[in-house]
Structures are given as structure tokens and as C-alpha cells.
Amino acid sequence: MQxxxxxxxxxxxxxxxxxLKTAEKLSAFDITPVQYSVLYCLWENDRRSPKEIAERLKLENSTISGILERMEKKGLIERSISKEDRRFIQVLLTKKGASLEEDVxxxxxxxxxxxxxxxxxEEAETLKSHLRLLAGVDI
Known part of the structure; x- marks a missing residue:
């Protein structure tokens, strides 16, 4: 096969x-494409667990941990322990993270x-439809 x-x-x-195109555009906001994806999850629902974010993005739990750590250092998110269940960590948007939504x-x-x-x-819609099928993503 060629x-x-x-x-x-x-x-x-x-x-x-x-x-590369996405990273270049997002560099103006000091975020990476995967950090954009995490922010998007939080823009949808501003309180999520790391596990929920990993599932939404189809990432491993161990991968999301490092991403969240870097985002917390940038002041985009906060991680806090739930008052109801101390075993549950919540990821929350900061004002800085929330303020990026429209521009990003x-x-x-x-x-x-x-x-x-x-x-x-028509070709663009077909391509996106086929990519969703390959990725196992429903809309």
C-alpha cells in the first residue's frame, strides 16, 4: 500500500x-488546542470532574491531570474538593478562563x-460527518 x-x-x-493552524490562532490567548477543549467543556458546564472532562474529550484520566495542572498555573481554572463528598474534585472556571470564551x-x-x-x-458537511463516524462522536 502506498x-x-x-x-x-x-x-x-x-x-x-x-x-498547527489552531495552535497559531490560540497562541494569542496563551492556550493550546487541548486547553481550548477543556475550556469548552467548562463553558458548557462550569463545574465538572476531571473524569467527566476526560470522558468528554476522549482522553485518559492521567493525561487530563497534567493539562489541568498547567491550566491552573495559568489561572484559567481552579480545582476544589467538593464539600458534599471530599473524594470528588471539581474543576471550575476562573474569571480569566470564562472571559476568553467569545474571543477563543x-x-x-x-x-x-x-x-x-x-x-x-456539501463536501465540508460530508467530511465532518465521516470524521464523526470514524471518531465515534454523536451530535
């Missing part, structure tokens, strides 16, 4: 290209528009 016919190669190469979502939309501009509207 490398250019290998699904893994094609997806990895395409993902890397999109990641606009930046992400610009990246998506730029990336998808090479496709017709």
Missing part, C-alpha cells in the same frame, strides 16, 4: 496541519472556516 493511501497517514497529516470561539471559527474553505459546503 503511504498516500494509508488512512492513518492521511488522518495524522491532516490533523497535524489543522493543529471566534478564533476557532476562523480556523475552521480557513481549513474548510477548500471544500464546497
Amino acid at each position: 503511504l498516500e493511501d494509508c488512512v492513518n497517514y492521511l488522518l495524522t497529516t491532516a490533523q497535524h496541519s489543522v493543529f 470561539l471566534n478564533a476557532i471559527e476562523k480556523v475552521n472556516d480557513e481549513v474548510m474553505s477548500i471544500f464546497s459546503e
Whole structure:
């Protein structure tokens, strides 16, 4: 099989290209693409456990721990122990993390528009539908 016919190669190469564009746009806010994803989870629901965030993003619990630590150091989130159940850790947005929502979502939309501009509207919807199918993501 030719490398250019290998699904893994094609997806990895395409993902890397999109990641670089996203990272460049998000650098203005001092966040990474994965930190954007965590913020998005918290913009949806401002109190989540690390486990809930990991499940939503399809990441390992051990991976999310390091991401949350770096985000806490940047002042984007806080982690606190639940008063109801001391075994439960809550991740909360700080004012700084909450204040980024509109600007970051606009930046992400610009990246998506730029990336998808090479496709017709129908092709773009088909691509996203196929990627959701491959990723096992329902909307």
C-alpha cells in the first residue's frame, strides 16, 4: 500500500496541519488546542470532574491531570474538593478562563472556516460527518 493511501497517514497529516493552524490562532490567548477543549467543556458546564472532562474529550484520566495542572498555573481554572463528598474534585472556571470564551470561539471559527474553505459546503458537511463516524462522536 502506498503511504498516500494509508488512512492513518492521511488522518495524522491532516490533523497535524489543522493543529498547527489552531495552535497559531490560540497562541494569542496563551492556550493550546487541548486547553481550548477543556475550556469548552467548562463553558458548557462550569463545574465538572476531571473524569467527566476526560470522558468528554476522549482522553485518559492521567493525561487530563497534567493539562489541568498547567491550566491552573495559568489561572484559567481552579480545582476544589467538593464539600458534599471530599473524594470528588471539581474543576471550575476562573474569571480569566470564562472571559476568553467569545474571543477563543471566534478564533476557532476562523480556523475552521480557513481549513474548510477548500471544500464546497456539501463536501465540508460530508467530511465532518465521516470524521464523526470514524471518531465515534454523536451530535
